[in-house]
Amino acid sequence: MITFIASLIQMATFCFSIPILMKRRIGLGLSLIMLAGSLTIGLALLPLMGAMSSLVILVFLIGCVYYMSRRWLLSIIVAVIPMILVVVSDYVIALFAQQVFDLSNADMQDKYLVSGVTGIMLLTFALSYLGRYLFGTMRDHEPFFRRYGALLTAMVIITLLIFYLNIWIGQQQGFSNENIRANSILFLFYFILLVVVCVVLIRIMMKETNLQNKQVQYERLTEYTENLEQLYMDMQKFRHDYINILLTMSEYIRSGDMERLERYFNDRIMPISQGMQSNNYKLGTLHNVKLQELKGILSSKLIKAQELKIDAVIEVVEPIEQVSMDSVQLCRCVGILLDNAIEEAVHCETPSVRVAVIKRDQSVLIAVTNSCRSDTPELYRIFERGFSTKGTNRGLGLSNLKEIVAKSESTTLDTQILNGEFIQLLEVYGSPVTTKSRMTG
Amino acid sequence: MLEVFICEDDPQQRSQITKYVSDYIMIENLDMKIVVSTGNSEDVIDYLRNNQVTGLYFLDVDLKEDKSGIALGAEIRQYDNQGAIVFITTHSELTYLTFTYKVEAMDYITKDKFTDIQKRIIDCIDTANQRYLMNKHSNRKVFQTKSGDKMIGVDYSDILFFETSSQLHKIILHATNRQVEFYGKLKDILEMDSRFYRCHNSYVVNKDNIAEVDMSKREIRMTNGQICYASSRFLKGLKDIVQH
Numbered sequence: 214m215i216t217f218i219a220s221l222i223q224m225a226t227f228c229f230s231i232p233i234l235m236k237r238r239i240g241l242g243l244s245l246i247m248l249a250g251s252l253t254i255g256l257a258l259l260p261l262m263g264a265m266s267s268l269v270i271l272v273f274l275i276g277c278v279y280y281m282s283r284r285w286l287l288s289i290i291v292a293v294i295p296m297i298l299v300v301v302s303d304y305v306i307a308l309f310a311q312q313v314f315d316l317s318n319a320d321m322q323d324k325y326l327v328s329g330v331t332g333i334m335l336l337t338f339a340l341s342y343l344g345r346y347l348f349g350t351m352r353d354h355e356p357f358f359r360r361y362g363a364l365l366t367a368m369v370i371i372t373l374l375i376f377y378l379n380i381w382i383g384q385q386q387g388f389s390n391e392n393i394r395a396n397s398i399l400f401l402f403y404f405i406l407l408v409v410v411c412v413v414l415i416r417i418m419m420k421e422t423n424l425q426n427k428q429v430q431y432e433r434l435t436e437y438t439e440n441l442e443q444l445y446m447d448m449q450k451f452r453h454d455y456i457n458i459l460l461t462m463s464e465y466i467r468s469g470d471m472e473r474l475e476r477y478f479n480d481r482i483m484p485i486s487q488g489m490q491s492n493n494y495k496l497g498t499l500h501n502v503k504l505q506e507l508k509g510i511l512s513s514k515l516i517k518a519q520e521l522k523i524d525a526v527i528e529v530v531e532p533i534e535q536v537s538m539d540s541v542q543l544c545r546c547v548g549i550l551l552d553n554a555i556e557e558a559v560h561c562e563t564p565s566v567r568v569a570v571i572k573r574d575q576s577v578l579i580a581v582t583n584s585c586r587s588d589t590p591e592l593y594r595i596f597e598r599g600f601s602t603k604g605t606n607r608g609l610g611l612s613n614l615k616e617i618v619a620k621s622e623s624t625t626l627d628t629q630i631l632n633g634e635f636i637q638l639l640e641v642y643g644s645p646v647t648t649k650s651r652m653t654g
Numbered sequence: 655m656l657e658v659f660i661c662e663d664d665p666q667q668r669s670q671i672t673k674y675v676s677d678y679i680m681i682e683n684l685d686m687k688i689v690v691s692t693g694n695s696e697d698v699i700d701y702l703r704n705n706q707v708t709g710l711y712f713l714d715v716d717l718k719e720d721k722s723g724i725a726l727g728a729e730i731r732q733y734d735n736q737g738a739i740v741f742i743t744t745h746s747e748l749t750y751l752t753f754t755y756k757v758e759a760m761d762y763i764t765k766d767k768f769t770d771i772q773k774r775i776i777d778c779i780d781t782a783n784q785r786y787l788m789n790k791h792s793n794r795k796v797f798q799t800k801s802g803d804k805m806i807g808v809d810y811s812d813i814l815f816f817e818t819s820s821q822l823h824k825i826i827l828h829a830t831n832r833q834v835e836f837y838g839k840l841k842d843i844l845e846m847d848s849r850f851y852r853c854h855n856s857y858v859v860n861k862d863n864i865a866e867v868d869m870s871k872r873e874i875r876m877t878n879g880q881i882c883y884a885s886s887r888f889l890k891g892l893k894d895i896v897q898h
Contacts, residue, residue, distance in 0.1 A: 237820070530724060530752050569751035573803040580751045592831055593880040618835070619820050625801065629832035638755070642802055 219330045220259070223299070224251045226334040227270065230295035230341040231278060236349055239281060247277045268377065271296055286362040293369045294344055295337065300376045301404045302336035304397035317390055347411060350419075361418065372407060376400060426506075426541060433509030436516060440496065458482065495519075501529035502570060506540045507547065511568065514551035523558050524565040531572045538624060538641045542617055546624075547579060549614045550637050554583035557635060561586060576642040585635040592630060656686045656786050657707045658779075661726065662714040662742065663693040667765075671712060671742070674775045684783060686710070695719065695726045702733040709737040710782040712763075712775070716744065724749070727757035735805070736789065738782035740775075758805070760785075797846070801836035808832065814863050815874075815882040816843055818856040830878050853884040853892055867896050 228247045232239050251270045258266035271292060278288035306329055310316040316325065379399065383392045458481065465474035496515055502508040511527060518525035536543055551568070558564040561584040571578040589595075596611050618626045618639070627638040658675055662668040672691045679686045689709075690701050695717060701707075711730060715723035727739050738760040741753050753759035760782060763774040795810045812829040818840060819826055825843070827834050840858050844850050853859045853874060859882050865875045872889060874882040884892055 528749050528752050530722075530749060530756070567751055569755065571752055571756050573756065575802045576804075578755055578804075580755050582751065591878050591880070592833060593828065593878070596833070619824075622821050622824075625824070625835035625837075627804075627806075627832070627834040629834070631831070640802065640804065 215326055216259075217256070219326045220252060220255050221248075222327070222330045222334055224248055224255055224270070226299055226330075226337050227251060227274060227295050230298060230337055231274065231291050233338065233341040234291050234294055234345050234348060235278075235282075236345055243277065243281060247274060250277070265377070265381065267296060271373075286366050289366050290348075290362075290369055293366075293373050294348075295341065297369065297373055297376065297404070298337045298340045298344065299333060300373075300380070301400055302333045302340065304393070304400050305336060306332045307393050308397040308401075311390060311394060347408075347415070350415065361414075368407070372403070375403070430506055430509045433513040434505065437499070437508065437512035440512065440516060444497075495524075495526045498529040499527055501532045503532055503534045504536060504540065506544050507533070507536065507570075510544045510547050510551075511570075514548065514555065515566070515568065518551075518555045518558070518566050521555065521559055522564065523555060524563070526565075526567050528567075528569040533570050533572060533577060536577045536641050537643050538621065542621070543641070546614055546617055546639055549610045550579070550581045550639065553610050554581050554635070554637070557585050557589075558583040576640050579639040579641070581637045581639075582634050585630065585633065587633065589630060589635070592628065596628075656684075656783060657709045658686055658688045659698050659701070659709050659711045659713075660688065660691040661693070661695055661698050661712070661717070661723070663718045664714075665693065667714075668693060671771075671775065674772050675712070675779065678776050678779055684779070686779070686783065693717075695721050698726065699729060699733075702730065707734060707737070708786060709734050710779065711737060711739045712742055712778075713739065714742050715749070724752065724756055727753075727759060731757055738778070738785065740778045740782075795847075799836055799838060801838070804836075806834055806836055808834070810847060810849065810860070811862065813860045814876045814878065814880060815853075815857055815859040816840060816850075817882075828880060828882075851888075851892065851895060853882065853888045855885060857882055857884070859884075861895055864896065867892055869893070 225248060228244060228251065231247075232244075250273055254270050254273055255266055258269055262269075274292040275288050278292050279285060282288055310325070310329065379396055383396055386392055461477065462474065465471075465477060496512060499508060499512055499515075502511065515525045515527055538546075551566070554566045558566050564584055566581070566583045568582075569578075569580045571580065596615055615626065618624050623642040625640045625642075627636075627640070629636050658679075660668060660671055660675065662671060668691060672688060676688055678684075679688075689707075690697055692698065698711070702709075709730075711727070713723040713726055717723055717726070721729075723741060723743075727741070730737065730739065739757055741749075741759055741762040742765060743749065743762055744765050750762065753762050761774075761778050763771060763778070765771065796807045797810055797813060798805065798807045800806070806827075808827065808829050812832070814828045814830065817826045817828065818824070819835065823837050823839065824835055825838050825840065827836065840852070840856070844852055844858055849861050850858050851861050859874055859876075863877045865877045865879075867874050867884070869889065872884045872886065874884055874892070876882060
C-alpha cells in the first residue's frame, strides 16, 4: 500500500511538472491517461528493473506529450527535464535527511517513504517553475528554439543518461550512505553547472538575435530613406520646371494662342499631375508611424510590392506612437500579412495591396487588404499548416501568424474574403478586453 | 425618419451639396430631412447631444479647424452607432481603409471628379435609405458582438462554429469566408440562438451548417468541408440532431 501511494505521488510529480514546464493546460483526460499509464508501467517494472523503470516511463510520457503538441524536440525536452529535476530533488532530499535528521537511506526507504516522496514532489514543482521561466524565454524566441532546439535536446538527454548511469552503479553497490552523498553532491553541482551554462548561452544568443534584428531594421530604414530622397529630388525637379512652365504658358496666353496652350496643357502639365499620384507619393503617410521597427518593415515590403508592379498604398492618418505588442512579434506578424498579400496580389489582373494603421479608442488596428483571384480556396484551408497555393514546403506563414496571435492575450485577427478582396485585420489592444455578446434581429 | 447632416466648410460647396440633397429628397418624396447644414463641426455634435437620431452624415474630411472630418466621424459614432457616414474628400486614394475601419463609414465621395458628385450623393442617399428601412423591418438575422472598439456582425446562416482559443476568454468564430476572433464566453454564445449546439468543451457548432458527422472519428464536417470536433460526451445529442 505504502509503495503504491509513494509510486502514485512520484508519477504525479512526473506528469504534473510537464504542464508546468510547458506553461499550458492539458486536458483532464490526457493527464489521467498519463498518470494511470506511467503508474501501471512503474508498478509492473519496478520489481524487475529498479530505478531503470523510469526510463520506460519516460518513453511513454514523451509519446503522450507528442500526441498533444505534435513536435518531437519539444516533447522530448519537456518530458526529460522533469526526470532530471526529480533525480536532483531525490538526492537533495536524501542528502538533507542524512545531514539534518541523521536518517540512513534504509530508513528513508522504510519509514519515511511517503513524506520523502512528497518532499521530492514539492521540490520538483518548485524547480519546474524555475525551469518554466528559463524555458519560456527560450520558446518566445521561435527562431532561437528552431536553431538550438536539437542541441538542447541532446544536452538534456545526455544529462539524464549520466544521472542514470550513476544511479545504476549506485544500485550495483547497494546504495550505501556514502554513495548517496557522493552522488548527491555530484548531481547537484552538475545540475547547477547545467543551469548556469544554459543561462549564459541564452543571454549570448539573445544578444546575437537582437543584433541581427537591429541590422535588418537598419537596412530597411536605409531603403526608406533612399525612397524619401528620390521623392525630394522629384520635388526639386518639379520646382525647377514650374517656373519654366508658367513662363511658357504666360507666353501663349499673351499671344492668345488658345490651341497651342491647350495642347501644351494636355501634353506637359497633365502628366505632371499624374506623376503626383506615382508610387513614391503613396507611401507618404508612412511618416506618421513613429515606431522605427514597424516603419521599417512596412516600407520595405511596400517598396518590394511596388517593384512587382503592384499598386501599393499605405494610409496612416494619425501618428502611431505605441502598439502594445512585443516589437519583434509585431514585425513578424506584419511581415507575414504583407508577404501573403503580395504573393496573392501578384497573380491578379489589377494587383493592389492596401495597408492602413488606424488608431482606435482602445486599440491599434492594422488592416491589410489585397486583390485576390476569384478561385481562392476556402478560407479555412488557407490557414492550414503547410497549405499554400504554390505547392509544398511553403505556406507556413499564415499558420505561424495564427499561432502568434493565439499566444497573445491582447491581439485578435479578423480574416475575410469580401467582394474579391482578401482582408486581414490585426487588432492590438492596449489592455486585455472582456465583453458581452448580444443579439439583434 | 432619417435625418441628414452636412458639414463642409466651403460655403459654396456646402450650398451645392445641400441643394443636391434637398432636391432629391423632394423629388423622390423620401422620409428624410436636412437638420443641420454647417461649416462648424460643433453644430453637428450639439444637435446630437440634444437629440436621439439615426442620421446620414456628409462630412468634409479637411475641415478648416483642428478637428478633422475623420475625428468628427468618430465622435458622431459615440452618439449614433447606426447612422451612415459619407466622407467628401479631395485625396481619394489615401484614406479608404481608414474611413471604413475607423468610423465604419458607409462610403466616400471624391471631389476630384466634379461631375460625379451629384450622382454619388444620390447613390449614398439611396443606400442609406435602403439600409435604414431594412433595419427597421428586418428578418435577416445577424449575430452581433462587440469586442473592444469593434462591432462584429455575421449572418447566422454563414456561421459554421465557434472555437475557444488557447488564450482565456478569446473565441474564434469560423464562418464561410471569414474567421474572426473576439472576447467572450462560449456559454453566453450558446444561449443566443437555438441553432447553436455545444458539441465539445471548446466548440459550439451551428446545427444548420452540418454536412455530416463521423461518429467513430468524432468529427463534424461542415457544409464547406471544414472539420469541427465533437467529444463523446456530446456525441449522442448530436446524433439525435442529425437524424432529424
